Amino acid sequence: LFNALETGGLQLHYQPIIGFDGRVLSVEALMRCKINGKEVAPDKFIPVAEKTGLIVRLGEWSLLQGARQARHLLDAGLRTRVAINVSRAQLLDSKFSQALHAALICARIDPGLIELELTESLFMDNSSVVQANLRSMRECGVSLSIDDFGTGYSCLANLKDIPASKLKLDRAFVQYLPQDRRAMAVVKAIVQLGKDLGMTVVGEGVEKQEQMEALRELGVDGIQGYYYAHPVHADALFSWLKENRQT
Ligand code: C2E
Numbered sequence: 001l002f003n004a005l006e007t008g009g010l011q012l013h014y015q016p017i018i019g020f021d022g023r024v025l026s027v028e029a030l031m032r033c034k035i036n037g038k039e040v041a042p043d044k045f046i047p048v049a050e051k052t053g054l055i056v057r058l059g060e061w062s063l064l065q066g067a068r069q070a071r072h073l074l075d076a077g078l079r080t081r082v083a084i085n086v087s088r089a090q091l092l093d094s095k096f097s098q099a100l101h102a103a104l105i106c107a108r109i110d111p112g113l114i115e116l117e118l119t120e121s122l123f124m125d126n127s128s129v130v131q132a133n134l135r136s137m138r139e140c141g142v143s144l145s146i147d148d149f150g151t152g153y154s155c156l157a158n159l160k161d162i163p164a165s166k167l168k169l170d171r172a173f174v175q176y177l178p179q180d181r182r183a184m185a186v187v188k189a190i191v192q193l194g195k196d197l198g199m200t201v202v203g204e205g206v207e208k209q210e211q212m213e214a215l216r217e218l219g220v221d222g223i224q225g226y227y228y229a230h231p232v233h234a235d236a237l238f239s240w241l242k243e244n245r246q247t
């Protein structure tokens with residue numbers, strides 16, 4: 001993994017998040033890694049990187065590459081927001097804010113074109129470093145998104161204090177729509193709550209038309225999933241955005 005980082009074995013792929021109004025809300029940057037010529041899935045290498053602490057460097061790399069991608073798109077007339085995943089170890093690092101600012105400056109990009117995806121538990125972490133990093137993210141003007149909402153430990157009471165503008169509903173719910181009436185009820189309540197709190201609500205992992213239709217009916221603002229687009233290489237993203245240009 002370290003070699004991949006040092007020798008160009010890492011790449012970002014991008015997956016569009018599409019609003020029901022037809023606009024591209026953002027594109028999510030997803031890391032890809034080749035080790036000894038073989039592609040390794042993020043579900044395999046991200047946990048390893050987290051365990052070894054290498055995720056901090058991988059995350060800095062993602063921030064910079066993602067910001068650069070936003071700049072490339074802007075230079076081509078595509079004002080598209082890029083969403084970048086941030087892991088727990090990055091937020092526990094006192095140099096996170098420095099890395100974020102460096103990425104924005106190097107890429108010469110408006111912070112409004114960058115969105116950071118964090119899981120809910122991170123927003124609720126009371127450690128002073130995490131809180132300081134969250135504050136500096138807000139102050140610098142990037143937008144924040146709650147990733148994988150509904151998985152793990154969720155406390156709805158906390159939602160009102162989270163300074164995020166987007167809530168991403170995990171695939172764990174979406175996959176049971178629309179047949180599972182109980183899943184429908186839970187999603188309906190979360191969507192209502194998110195919207196009442198002024199957030200944009202996005203459904204993740206949408207693979208089927210019926211899931212897309214159920215989410216639309218439940219008032220979700222946008223969707224991400226194989227149904228519309230798979231994560232693709234930067235060049236393919238470029239062509240995709242040009243073809244689907246409605247931003
Ligand atoms: P995530 O942030 O929840 O990203 C969404 C994952 O769902 C991606 O998996 C994406 O390819 C996949 N996906 C999208 N649409 C569908 C669909 O319709 N069906 C199904 N079954 N899956 C779909 P991917 O790329 O394998 O990434 C897995 C996880 O690895 C991500 O989950 C994220 O937690 C982590 N990750 C990826 N890139 C980065 C990164 O740059 N930094 C950090 N810290 N974590 C990353």
Ligand code: CA
Nearest residue numbers: 028085117147
């Ligand atoms: Ca994510």
Ligand code: CA
Nearest residue numbers: 147148168204
């Ligand atoms: Ca997610």
